[in-house]
Amino acid sequence: MALQVFENKLSTLPKQVLPLYKQVEEHIKQLILEQRWKPGDMLPNELLLAKEFGVSQGTVRKALNSLTESNLVHRHQGVGTFLSEQTGQTLYRFFPIVEDGKLPALPKAEITGMELIRPTPDVVLQLKLRVGERVIRLSRLRTLGSTYILSEEIHLPEKYFPDFMDEEDIPHTLYHFYQTRFNYTVHETTDRIKAVLATQKDAQQLGVKSGDPILLFTRLTRDKDGKLLEYRINRCRSDDFHYLSEQD
Template sequence: MTDLAASPPRSRQSLFAEVRERIVAALEERRYRPGDRLPSEPELAVAFGVSRPTIREVLRSLETDGLVRRVHGVGTFVTERRPVVSSRFDLDLGVTEAVEAASRTLGVEILRIAEERAPGPIAERLAIPLGSPLLWVERVIRANDAAVAYAVDAIPEAVAALAGGTRYEGGSVYRFLESACRLRLAGGVAEVSAVNADRRLARLLGVTPGSALLRMDQVERDADDRPVLFSSEHYVPTLFTLSVRRVRHGRDEASSGEARG
């Protein structure tokens, strides 16, 4: 039991987050290995000084993220594959930056860097003529030697030319745009969908064909609101998780109004 909780959570305001963070830390530090059974819900509740419903909610979230497997009447077991990168969806981080921010060992496998002609959907999103030249970059991103994402980035040639003689050779595409091209990136709107891995994606990411992947497409804009990058990324959801803070519409305003009144 002392492996998980040396002392009760300090704050009562976010018990769920604190307990979850400590259990995840224990898994990351491999105090519990794949196949090990975690202490029971009553034992965890006593160890952390929280209620069983809180523990149950934490374990449910860990199961959703693929860290544990719960067997009714038997117990909760550590799974073989645990998420190695957790990032916030509401932060405009490139996938390599997210891996580094999670303090994981970054690996970038360049599949292709070439000049391509913009197909219709990408040309429309980048507001450039059909067939315009693009700098096309395909990569597999690794964290702690595990393939966590497949990324395709398309940069209009006119934007890439701002780098002068500096060529993109790997690493963060965002940093290339900011440092070499001297752009100030402002963010963009991302579209997220669930897709199934085809044979090529399955081979690149080390998953079974048909496995669920998280796809995110985004057009990045600069400070002048010009589209400067189209990116399409496929994440392995059991290895790369994205979270977002959601606020119920009108609740904050109503609360503020009541406080002022």
């Protein structure tokens, strides 16, 4: 694989914040998101990656070890490092918002609130909850680059995520977190999309004007056993962004 295929984006990462191996890890995630490799493909070896990123082989190895712990890749000793089958779903298939004219990019998440609540009737219906069951409501704003593009309200059944409220570091990519921390592998999502008008709250959060057209999409997420893991209510600006759905 030619070195120039990576375009050496490592310098664009926030070096003052991330350790060097984390910069490499985030860059590899972005390359995965851009579908440089398909699930099951073998990644370039450590020496090639180290040369491309301008770091030591040990730094690359530490980044790959971290990706292995997150189940993004798996390593066969003496053979190589391979992209896990779940990776494609986790990093790009399940985040469908793309900037017009751009490749898919890995969004960041800013948590604006988290609380344990009695769910609304709609959430009870969507998650098929029993009377008295509570949910964790996680509110986030998602960004691409420096632009706020989407607000999320995520509802998680307390019975499946009993220690979620005690977590100190909730990652941007929750589906990895469900898998590695709670042993739930996301298997299926169902999205419903409609066009609505931005409210004053949308205007404040997303930088649009009240009354502008935005996308409202809701998502139900199930694990491989059919458990309803989460219900999301997403409100997304649509001026320079679109919803991308790709089928195999």
